Amino acid sequence: MIVDPLYDPGDPLPPLPGHSSRGRLERVLRSGKFAVTAELNPPDSADPREVFERALVLSEVCDAINATDASGANTHMSSVGICSLLTRAGYAVIMQISCRDRNRIAIQGDVLGAAAMGVSNILCLTGDGVQAGDQPGAKPVFDLDSTSLLETIRTMRDEKRFLSGRKITVPPAVLLGAAANPFAPPYDYRPIHLGKKVAAGAQFIQTQYCYDIPLLERFMARVRDLDLHKKCFILVGVGPLASAKTARWMRTNVPGVHIPDQVIARLEGAQKQKLEGKNLCIELIQQIREIEGVAGVHVMAYRQEELVSDVISASGIMKNRQPRPQARRPAKERIA
Amino acid sequence: MTRHALTADRTATRARGRLEAVLRRGDFALTAETSPPDAGAPAPVLARGGCLKGLADAVNVTDGAGARAHMSALAAAALLARDGIEPVLQFTMRDRNRLALQGDILGAAALGIPNILCLHGDDVATGDQPEAKPVYDIDSRELMRTARRMRDEGTFPSGRPIEPRPALFIGAADRPTDPKPGWKPDALLAKIDAGADFVQTQYCFDMDLLRRYLARLADHGVLERLFVIVGIGPIASAKSARWMNENLFGVQIPEEIVRRLDGARDQQAEGRRICVELLQELSEIDGVGGAHLMAPRQEEAIAEVIADSGLLSRRSAA
Amino acid sequence: MGMYAVRLWSVRHSRLLESFYQGFERIIVRLDPLWKRIGYERLEQPVAAVERQVKGLLFDCQMCGQCALSSTGMSCPMNCPKNLRNGPCGGVRANGHCEVKPEMKCVWVKAWEGSQQMLEGKAILDVQKPVDNTLKGHSSWLRVAREKAGARAQPEGRAS
Ligand code: SF4
Numbered sequence: 027m028i029v030d031p032l033y034d035p036g037d038p039l040p041p042l043p044g045h046s047s048r049g050r051l052e053r054v055l056r057s058g059k060f061a062v063t064a065e066l067n068p069p070d071s072a073d074p075r076e077v078f079e080r081a082l083v084l085s086e087v088c089d090a091i092n093a094t095d096a097s098g099a100n101t102h103m104s105s106v107g108i109c110s111l112l113t114r115a116g117y118a119v120i121m122q123i124s125c126r127d128r129n130r131i132a133i134q135g136d137v138l139g140a141a142a143m144g145v146s147n148i149l150c151l152t153g154d155g156v157q158a159g160d161q162p163g164a165k166p167v168f169d170l171d172s173t174s175l176l177e178t179i180r181t182m183r184d185e186k187r188f189l190s191g192r193k194i195t196v197p198p199a200v201l202l203g204a205a206a207n208p209f210a211p212p213y214d215y216r217p218i219h220l221g222k223k224v225a226a227g228a229q230f231i232q233t234q235y236c237y238d239i240p241l242l243e244r245f246m247a248r249v250r251d252l253d254l255h256k257k258c259f260i261l262v263g264v265g266p267l268a269s270a271k272t273a274r275w276m277r278t279n280v281p282g283v284h285i286p287d288q289v290i291a292r293l294e295g296a297q298k299q300k301l302e303g304k305n306l307c308i309e310l311i312q313q314i315r316e317i318e319g320v321a322g323v324h325v326m327a328y329r330q331e332e333l334v335s336d337v338i339s340a341s342g343i344m345k346n347r348q349p350r351p352q353a354r355r356p357a358k359e360r361i362a
Numbered sequence: 363m364t365r366h367a368l369t370a371d372r373t374a375t376r377a378r379g380r381l382e383a384v385l386r387r388g389d390f391a392l393t394a395e396t397s398p399p400d401a402g403a404p405a406p407v408l409a410r411g412g413c414l415k416g417l418a419d420a421v422n423v424t425d426g427a428g429a430r431a432h433m434s435a436l437a438a439a440a441l442l443a444r445d446g447i448e449p450v451l452q453f454t455m456r457d458r459n460r461l462a463l464q465g466d467i468l469g470a471a472a473l474g475i476p477n478i479l480c481l482h483g484d485d486v487a488t489g490d491q492p493e494a495k496p497v498y499d500i501d502s503r504e505l506m507r508t509a510r511r512m513r514d515e516g517t518f519p520s521g522r523p524i525e526p527r528p529a530l531f532i533g534a535a536d537r538p539t540d541p542k543p544g545w546k547p548d549a550l551l552a553k554i555d556a557g558a559d560f561v562q563t564q565y566c567f568d569m570d571l572l573r574r575y576l577a578r579l580a581d582h583g584v585l586e587r588l589f590v591i592v593g594i595g596p597i598a599s600a601k602s603a604r605w606m607n608e609n610l611f612g613v614q615i616p617e618e619i620v621r622r623l624d625g626a627r628d629q630q631a632e633g634r635r636i637c638v639e640l641l642q643e644l645s646e647i648d649g650v651g652g653a654h655l656m657a658p659r660q661e662e663a664i665a666e667v668i669a670d671s672g673l674l675s676r677r678s679a680a
Numbered sequence: 681m682g683m684y685a686v687r688l689w690s691v692r693h694s695r696l697l698e699s700f701y702q703g704f705e706r707i708i709v710r711l712d713p714l715w716k717r718i719g720y721e722r723l724e725q726p727v728a729a730v731e732r733q734v735k736g737l738l739f740d741c742q743m744c745g746q747c748a749l750s751s752t753g754m755s756c757p758m759n760c761p762k763n764l765r766n767g768p769c770g771g772v773r774a775n776g777h778c779e780v781k782p783e784m785k786c787v788w789v790k791a792w793e794g795s796q797q798m799l800e801g802k803a804i805l806d807v808q809k810p811v812d813n814t815l816k817g818h819s820s821w822l823r824v825a826r827e828k829a830g831a832r833a834q835p836e837g838r839a840s
Contacts, residue, residue, distance in 0.1 A: 070518075072471035072528035101461040101518060107469015110440045126762070127465075130494045130810060131426045131486070132434070132457035139437025141402030152762055152769040155780035156461070160520035164460045165499035166762065173766035174810040188400070188431050189810070190490040198402035207770030215792040218805065219767040226766075226807050234770055281771030281779045486813075493812035 037118040038144050038199075046183065046229065047201040049146025050118045051090040055230060055259040060315060060343050061322030063120060063232065063261055064088040064334055068102035077103070077111045083331050087338040090118040090147055092232070092324070096127060098280065099159025106136050106143075113144035120203065120232075121145045124153030129169035130178065134188055137179055141198030149203040149232060150175040154281050173226045176202055180227030204228035206260075208245035209238055209284035217248035220258075230259040232324040235276075237267075237285045239313050246319050255319030262314045265326040266333050267303040270294040304333055311341040379476030380448050381420035382531040384652070385560065385589045389677045390645040391652025393450060393562065393591055394418040394664045397427050398438035407433070407441045413665040415447050417674070420477055422450040422562070422654070426457055429489025436466050440473040450533060450562075451475050454483025459499035460508065464518060467509055471528030479533040479562060480505045503556040506532050510557030536561040536590070537612045540571050541578040550584055560589040562654040565606070567594065567615045569643055576649040589651035594640055596655075596663045597633040600624040634667055641671045683740055687759070688785070690738045694754035694794035697738070701750065705828075708821055712829030720822055728819040745815030745823065751803035752787075753794020760787040765808040 038048035045052050054061045064084045069076040084091050093108040109121045121140050123133060140148065152172045156164045170178060178189055179202055186197045204223040208216050220231065236242050242262065249255050267273045267285075270293040277285045289306065296302035311323055323343070327334045338344055384391045394414050399406035414421050421442060425435040439449035451470050453463060470478065480502040486494050500508070508519055509532050516527040534553040539545075553561065566572050572592065579585050597603045600623035603615045619636060626632035637655075644653050655664045668674065690697060708715075715723060728743070735741030735756075739749060742758035748765055749756060757765045761780035768788035771779030776789040795801035815823070 070468070070522065070524050071526055072468055072524070073526050074472045077472065096461045096465055099461065100522070101464045102468070103472060104436070104462065104465030104469040106434060106436050107440075107466065107472055110437060110469070110473055114444070127459045127462035129457050129497055130491060131429065131431045131489070132462070134431035135398070135426060135434035135457075136437070138400070138402045138432070139398075139434035142404045142407065142433055142437050142441065152764060154771060155761060157780055159461070160522055161460060161518070165497060167459055167495060167497050167499075168763045169495035169497075169813075170810050171762070171764045171766050172769075173807055177807060178810070182402075188491075190431070192400065192430070192490055194400050194402070195406065196401035196403040205770055207772075210768075210770055210772040211774070211776045211786070212768065212772070212789045212792040215767070215788075222767060222805060222807060225805075282769075284774065493810070493814050495811070495813045 037113065037116065037146050041199070047146040047199050049090070049201060051120070051147050051230075052201045054089045055321055059347065061259070061261060062088045062338060062343060063090045063092060063322065063324045065092040065094060065324070065326040066108065067328065067331065068094055068105075068108055070102055074111050077108055078115060080331060081112055081115070081117055084334055085117055087335045087344060088325070089322075090120050092120045092122060092149065095122040095124045095151070095153070096159070097122070097124075097154065099126065099154050099156045099161070099164070101159070101161070106139055109140055109145045110143045118147075119145055120147040120149050122149045122151055123175065124151045125168050125170050125172060125175055126153030126156065126166055127164075129167055130189060133170065133175065134178065134182065137182060137198050137200070138194070141200060145200065147201045147203060147230075148179060149205065150179065150228070151205050158279075158281055172204060173223055176204055176223060176226040176228055201229050202227050203230040203232060205233065206231050207234040207282050209234055209236065209241055210282050213241075213245075214248075217245060217252055217254065220249060221252055221254055224254055224257050228258055230261060230321070232261045233263045234282050234284075235263045235265055235326065236310065236314065237289050239310070241284075242314070243317060246317050250319050255321075259321035260319060261322040261324040262320055263324045263326055264307055264310050264314065265328065266307040266330055266337055267293060268330060269299040269303065304337060307337050308341045311337070311343060315341075315343060378529070379420065379531055381450065381477055382559070384419050390650075390673055391419050391589075391591060392417070392668055392673065393420045393422060393652065393654045394661065394668070395422040395424065395654070395656045396438075396442075396661050397424045397658065398433035398435060400432055402433070404441050407438045408445055410659075410661050411438075411442055411447060412445065413662050414668075415445065417665050417668040418447075418655070419652070420448040420450045422452055422479060425452040425454045425481070426483070426489075429456065429484045429486045429491070429494075431491070436470060436473075436475075439470065439475050443474045448477070449475050450477040450479050452479045452481055453505060454481045455498050455500060455502055455505065456483030456486065456496050459497055460504075460519070463500070463505055464508060464512070467512060467530070468524070468528055471530065476529055477531045477533060478509060479535065480509070481535050502534065503553060506534060506553065506557040531559050532557050533560045533562060534558040535564070537564040538566045538572055538575040538592070539612070541575055545578065547579055547582050547584055550579065550588075551582065554584065554587050558588055560591060560651065562591045563593045565593045565595060565610065565613045565615075565656065567619055567640065569640070569647070571614075572650075573647065576647065580649055585649045590649065591652040591654045592644055592650055593654045593656055594637060594644065595657045596630075596637040596660070596667055597623060598657075598660070599629040599633065634663060634670070637667045638670045641667065641673060645673055683737075684784070686737060687740045687756075688790070691753060691755045691790045691794040695797045695799070697754050698750065698798045698800065705824060708825040709828045709832070712825055715822065715825060720826060723822060724819060727822050728817065731819050731821055743817050744811060745818035745820055746812060747820035747824075748808060750800065751795075751806055751808065753791040753796070753798065753801065753804065755787050755791035755794050757787060757791070763811065764788065765811065
């Protein structure tokens with residue numbers, strides 16, 4: 027086993043008054059620290075060690091790890107599966123649930139299952155269309171949408187009942203998250219849409235990749251006008267671009283990704299494109315940090331996990347953080 | 363005790379679960395059923411299913427039974443597996459499309475769940491959320507084909523590779539019927555072609571009917587190609603026996619069993635006694651791979667029946 | 681004019697259609713006693729057929745049976761390939777077209793435009809409940825008539 031069973035970044039923790047979850051992410055956010063989350067690339071494998079190896083690199087530099095749910099409509103190990111493995115080893119995870127592949131019966135079951143496995147954070151997503159993946163013939167489900175999904179889980183947590191009204195004996199103690207994309211039209215509706223998600227139960231937000239600071243600033247200004255930054259924690263998505271070619275590919279093939287031409291030109295003009303991409307990412311993080319109302323960053327480094335730790339340390343955002351307390355008890359005991 | 367042609371190992375390379383090992387050895391397998399709780403905590407799962415530890419070779423975990431939401435089968439199965447109880451993870455086609463199903467199969471394998479059972483699923487109209495959208499992207503046979511491909515070829519249906527592959531023992535559901543002249547087990551043969559390694563049947567309390575059914579399966583070579591695990595269970599009372607006859611599709615509890623329950627002072631105890639007797643009888647029938655014990659929310663009753671049957675102590679040394 | 685063009689026309693004239701519908705709704709709610717006498721069940725099929733024709737022409741209506749047009753700028757959310765009823769997904773293209781069907785304008789880009797011309801455009805802020813799939817194919821008009829008339833009958837009570 028690669029992971030020392032005693033290595034325990036700490037979920038779930040003893041409950042605190044006023045907190046929805048027993049997770050570390052909520053504590054970090056509520057304490058006003060600049061939070062860092064990172065996305066784990068799910069393996070195409072039935073081997074748990076691959077999950078642990080990938081998580082270990084990330085966990086050292088972030089507060090919680092996102093487990094994606096067949097993003098890009100390509101199936102990999104399911105997010106419930108990944109989370110079940112990671113929580114066992116004590117990792118703080120954010121389980122992503124998309125509305126594309128499951129109806130409300132399955133989703134409500136997965137929420138309870140996740141909570142039972144020790145998942146403290148759930149991110150509610152619409153999900154990319156099936157046309158984006160390698161099985162375009164799959165049936166898109168979309169029984170719920172991300173907003174009604176938020177409301178559903180909030181009902182389960184706060185009112186201890188399923189959508190049908192049936193009682194839940196132990197409600198899922200989870201912090202609820204939603205996605206936002208300030209970089210896609212209709213731009214002036216986006217902050218309002220965010221408000222709607224907050225009204226439906228979103229407590230934290232992770233945005234799509236940000237490569238356009240002026241656009242983000244405009245969005246955040248509206249968010250502040252609406253006072254939304256006080257009602258939810260906004261984590262802005264960032265990620266290093268490997269080259270101008272990748273950037274172009276992402277822009278055309280990954281739904282909802284907006285990369286301005288200047289960014290591509292800058293990469294193209296660089297001697298070492300990969301290094302330039304990394305530096306660009308660090309700069310973006312530093313600029314994002316200065317924007318009022320931003321509570322953290324969400325790092326997505328598709329196929330470049332090895333860069334995540336560099337990018338985060340170089341950006342200095344974790345500098346004043348206490349080193350994480352190491353576990354004294356085995357992870358298993360905490361979950362059970 | 364029967365010896366199958368199947369006991370010859372087909373896939374020596376992959377890790378095998380206890381259920382598969384027991385069946386291939388030719389021992390009489392015992393599976394049970396548990397349904398996940400309506401809770402977001404692990405303790406209730408073990409509170410229900412924990413009593414089966416060491417008794418059942420594998421425990422089926424139902425997936426949204428009765429078209430109602432409960433804790434997901436995958437999570438409940440993972441919790442059982444962690445506690446040393448081998449699960450049979452049930453998948454219905456009602457709530458997930460192929461992307462979700464494939465992802466869950468990989469997740470299951472990584473979590474140490476070796477068996478899956480592919481089912482159609484109760485209609486959403488029968489549950490408490492009839493307004494939910496039924497998915498049925500693929501049917502249960504297609505899921506078996508997909509699972510087999512993931513296991514044997516190490517690829518998703520799109521051809522994308524999976525490394526390492528999931529080790530899976532693939533199951534389907536079946537319903538014993540009194541075979542009319544000329545009847546052929548077409549559905550079962552199709553399931554075998556799709557990849558079924560075993561079937562678990564609906565309740566069958568009529569041993570004569572079962573013998574006729576199995577004889578016909580044998581005629582068509584079914585029994586050499588798949589393990590048949592026969593559904594049975596402790597009936598709580600004569601009243602519930604009658605209810606089962608009326609409400610469970612394809613279930614016919616013989617009149618003599620109902621009468622015996624009716625005449626008993628302690629109907630529940632009598633139900634268990636009948637179940638023990640049937641279990642023992644089943645274990646002597648040629649072509650039966652094992653018994654699948656079902657009793658909704660009465661896992662202890664199942665545990666008791668297995669212990670009382672003495673079947674575990676009669677096993678060949680592992 | 682193709683169906684798609686009519687649909688875009690309807691969103692452009694959302695204000696007009698809104699006023700028209702408000703009047704129409706008032707009438708059908710007031711006629712509740714008549715509907716009751718004939719029997720809502722008996723009316724279901726013929727009314728649903730008319731509704732399908734009219735709204736099909738104007739909005740490419742998919743007859744979900746729980747019309748949301750008043751909260752979606754007269755742009756039918758069931759034409760969104762993801763059936764989103766609370767706002768756009770994150771995949772909207774830079775030109776405002778749909779992620780899934782690039783030849784189509786995003787239903788929610790249109791919805792936002794339409795809602796801004798409407799008197800009750802703020803309804804786009806309401807969180808919509810999940811779709812009740814059992815209502816598919818049923819008349820939304822009759823449902824509104826029955827529910828609103830019912831709510832009026834008991835001043836304290838709420839619809840549904
Ligand atoms: S782009 Fe608009 S119409 Fe297309 S799926 Fe997303 S929300 Fe629906």
